[in-house]
Amino acid sequence: MNIVYLASDHAGFTHKEKVKEYLENQGFTVIDYGADTYNEQDDYPDMIYPCIRDMVEKPNTKAIIFGGSGQGEAIVANRIPLARAMVYNTPNEQLIILGREHNDANVLSIGARFVSEKDACRAVDIFLQTSFTGEERHIRRIKKIDIVL
Numbered sequence: 001m002n003i004v005y006l007a008s009d010h011a012g013f014t015h016k017e018k019v020k021e022y023l024e025n026q027g028f029t030v031i032d033y034g035a036d037t038y039n040e041q042d043d044y045p046d047m048i049y050p051c052i053r054d055m056v057e058k059p060n061t062k063a064i065i066f067g068g069s070g071q072g073e074a075i076v077a078n079r080i081p082l083a084r085a086m087v088y089n090t091p092n093e094q095l096i097i098l099g100r101e102h103n104d105a106n107v108l109s110i111g112a113r114f115v116s117e118k119d120a121c122r123a124v125d126i127f128l129q130t131s132f133t134g135e136e137r138h139i140r141r142i143k144k145i146d147i148v149l
Helices: 010-025 044-056 071-078 094-103 117-129 136-148
Strands: 003-008 029-032 062-067 085-088 107-111
Touching: 003 010, 003 044, 010 029, 010 062, 010 107, 010 117, 044 062, 044 071, 062 071, 062 117, 071 085, 071 107, 085 094, 094 117, 094 136, 107 117
Parallel strands: 003 029, 003 062, 062 107, 085 107
Antiparallel strands: none
């Protein structure tokens, strides 16, 4: 996996830009759905929805989305079939590991008001480097989520 999708609203804009530069410096192809400039009046669904809609169409890719708390962005992402978004707005990195290992999360939603840019880059590393365990119990649970769709 070499492609990472990004999107943010105004509250996550500077974090997105920092993570974008960080990922590109590591050789990732970044597909950026905006915001392209800081605009306090923008609405996160306008960027998050198309980003996640397109990400799920490309198997084995991941998205990182940003907002003030990360909550609203994750809600939008999780409305899209096959998206499994998790929120990171606390310094507990174990949440990211468990989200990947147990839930095969393919979207990381970062709360920029609660996570520094440095910690956001660290979270991205953990998210992209942690694999889904593939254990039967986790696969079974994910299939039950997909049935709801």
